[in-house]
Amino acid sequence: MQQKRIVVLGGVGFIGSHLCHRLLEQGHELFCVDMRDVANAPMLREVRHSASFHYIHHNIIHPFGIRCDELYNLAAPSMVRYNKALPVETLKVSMLGTIHTLDTARSEHARVLFGSSGSVASLHHNLPHTSPTTSQIVAEGKLAAEALHRAYHAEFGVDTRIARIFNTYGSGADLMDQRVVIKMLMAALQHRDIVIEGSGNQVRTFCWVEDIVEGLIGLMEAPESDAIRCIDLGSDHEISINGLAEKIVDLCGSKSRIVHIEARQGESNRCMPNLVATREAIGWQPTTTLTEGLKRAIRYVDAELGHRAHAYISWVELNN
Numbered sequence: 001m002q003q004k005r006i007v008v009l010g011g012v013g014f015i016g017s018h019l020c021h022r023l024l025e026q027g028h029e030l031f032c033v034d035m036r037d038v039a040n041a042p043m044l045r046e047v048r049h050s051a052s053f054h055y056i057h058h059n060i061i062h063p064f065g066i067r068c069d070e071l072y073n074l075a076a077p078s079m080v081r082y083n084k085a086l087p088v089e090t091l092k093v094s095m096l097g098t099i100h101t102l103d104t105a106r107s108e109h110a111r112v113l114f115g116s117s118g119s120v121a122s123l124h125h126n127l128p129h130t131s132p133t134t135s136q137i138v139a140e141g142k143l144a145a146e147a148l149h150r151a152y153h154a155e156f157g158v159d160t161r162i163a164r165i166f167n168t169y170g171s172g173a174d175l176m177d178q179r180v181v182i183k184m185l186m187a188a189l190q191h192r193d194i195v196i197e198g199s200g201n202q203v204r205t206f207c208w209v210e211d212i213v214e215g216l217i218g219l220m221e222a223p224e225s226d227a228i229r230c231i232d233l234g235s236d237h238e239i240s241i242n243g244l245a246e247k248i249v250d251l252c253g254s255k256s257r258i259v260h261i262e263a264r265q266g267e268s269n270r271c272m273p274n275l276v277a278t279r280e281a282i283g284w285q286p287t288t289t290l291t292e293g294l295k296r297a298i299r300y301v302d303a304e305l306g307h308r309a310h311a312y313i314s315w316v317e318l319n320n
Contacts (some may be wrong), residue, residue, distance in 0.1 A: 001026055003028055003029060004028045004068075004069040005029045005031070005068045005070075006023055006028050006029070006030055006031070006069065006070045006071075006072070007030075007066050007068045007070070007071045007072070007104075008023070008030065008071075008072045009034070009060055009071065009072065009073045009074060009097070009101060010034055010075035010076060010115075011030075011032030011033060011034050011038075011041075011044075011055075011074070012032065012034035012036040012038055012041045012044070013034070013036070013041075013074060013075075013076070014168070014172060014173050014174065015074055015115070015165070015168060015209060015212060015216075016032075016034070016041075016072075016074045017041040017042070017043035017044050017172060018043055018170070018209050018210060018212075018213045019072060019074070019213050019216060019217075020032050020043070020044060020053070021043050021044065021047060022210075022213050022214075023217070024047050024050060024052055024053060027052075029052050029054075030052060030053050031054045031056060031066055031068065032044070032053065032054065033056045033058050033060065033064070033075075034055075034056075034057070034058075034075070035057065035058070035059050037057075038055040041172070042171075042172045042304075043172040060075050060093065060096075060097035060100055060101060061089075061092045061093060061096045061097055061100075062100070063100045063103070064100060064104060065104055065107065065108075066104065066108075068104075068108055069108075069110055069111070070110055070111045070112070070113070070220055071101055071104065071105055071111070071112045071113070072112075072115070072216065072220065073098065073101045073112065073114045073115060074115040075093055075097055076090075076093060076094075076115075076138070077089055077090050077093055087137045090137050090138060090141055091137065091141045091144075093141070094141030094142055094144060094145045095141060095145060098114065098144075098145040098148045098149070099148060101114075102148060102152045102158060102160070105158050105159075105160075106152065106156050106158050110159075111159040111160075111161070111220065112149070112158065112159070112160050112161070113160075113161045113162075113163060113219060113220045114145060114160065114162050114163070115163055115165055116142045116145065116146055116162050116163060116164045116230075117138060117139060117142045117165060118164050118167070118232065118234060118271055118273060119135055119142070119271070120139050120142050120143050120146065121164060121232070121271075121273075121274075133265050135264075146162050149162055150229070153229070159224055160229065161220065161222075161228055161229065161230075161231075162229060162230040162231070163215065163216055163219055163231060163232075163233050164230065164273070165212060165233050165234065166205055166207060166232065166233065166234025166235070166272070166273045167180070167204055167206045167207065167234065167235075167271075168206070168207050168208075168209050168212050169181035169182065169206050169208065169209065169293065169297055170208050170209030170210065170293065170296070170297060170300075171209070171296060171297060171299075171300035172209070172300070173209075173297075173300075175301065175304055175305070180241065180244070181206060181244070181248075181294075181297065182297075182301065184244065184248045185248060185252070185294075185297060185298060185301045186305075187256055188248050188249055188254035188256045189252055189254065189301060189302055190305070191256055192256060193256060193258075193259045194245045194248070194249070194256050194257070194258045195259055195260075195261055196241055196242065196245060196258060196259070196260050196261070197260075197261055197262065197263050197264050197267070198241075198260065198262070198263030198264065198267065199242075199260065199263070200240060200241045200242035200245065200260060201240055201241075201242065201269070202240065202241055202268070202269050202270070203238050203239070203241075203269065203270045203271075203272075204238070204239065204240075204241065204244070204270075204271055205234050205235040205236060205237055205238055205239070205272055205273065206237075206239070206244070206290060206293070207233070207235040207286050207288075208235075208286065208288035208292075208293040208296075210288070211235075211286035211287060211288050212234075214284065215233040215282070215286075218283070218284045219231060219233075219281075219282055219284075222281070222282045225281075227280065228281050231277060231278045231281050232273030232274045232275065232277065232278055233273065233278065233284075234273035234275070234286075235273075235286050235290070236272065236273065236275045236285075236286075237290055238270075238272060239290065246258070247290070247291075247294065248294060248298075251291070251294055251295060252298060
């Protein structure tokens with residue numbers, strides 16, 4: 001395989017760090033661009049000293065230029081763990097960050113792939129005039145970014161691809177992440193209550209992160225055509241949030257209770273990717289079953305919890 005110079009924006013993030021690791025395995029020269037410290041990415045601990053890996057601390061709301069063949073734009077503010085979004089910063093990353101990424105792709109004659117969100121597909125355009133939810137802000141920004149990619153392709157001939165990424169989980173995730181799978185696993189392994197917002201009857205799909213990465217690479221490497229301009233990446237196995245919680249409790253052998261609180265504003269009842277179109281466009285589909293993926297994720301979270309507990313005990317012992 002020919003070595004390429006590849007930029008991953010948001011490379012310290014959950015999906016980004018897995019992507020960086022995979023691209024390095026393929027022998028490419030990699031530029032990981034992020035505001036977060038690369039030391040915070042478990043997936044990059046063993047590769048960050050490689051001669052082929054370059055970390056650049058940069059916020060893409062400001063212009064940048066890197067000589068490259070391909071750009072993956074997975075940059076997004078890490079707002080999931082907070083109760084309130086930072087709407088202006090979120091929109092700047094989606095819009096200004098996209099413009100700067102596309103300008104770099106145009107000047108370098110590079111191919112660019114944008115990591116959009118599955119929430120765009122179910123976006124409602126009746127947003128309230130005040131206090132929009134985090135998911136609505138993210139979806140609006142992603143939708144604007146998608147439009148920019150289409151515009152740069154139409155007007156300047158930039159080779160753009162859009163991947164609408166649906167719920168993703170797996171090893172290497174931040175244990176403080178508030179995405180539903182990791183949040184439930186943390187609670188179950190510690191025998192705490194698993195808290196579900198709303199009835200729990202809302203249906204979702206969950207895709208193993210390494211399957212998503214293979215989809216992203218497959219989309220980037222696909223021959224240029226209209227069919228690959230925008231595709232969905234995710235699982236086609238549907239499960240209710242209640243069903244997910246019950247499955248996690250069972251797999252963990254947990255004593256956790258499942259409790260319900262008030263539903264979040266504007267949450268959709270069903271969110272599922274169109275994998276028929278994806279299979280036709282790039283021949284991709286996920287291969288990891290939910291049960292197998294959850295077992296792997298449980299092993300990862302359990303090991304990380306054990307490591308943190310050991311580190312805390314060692315510190316106490318050293319200071320007493």
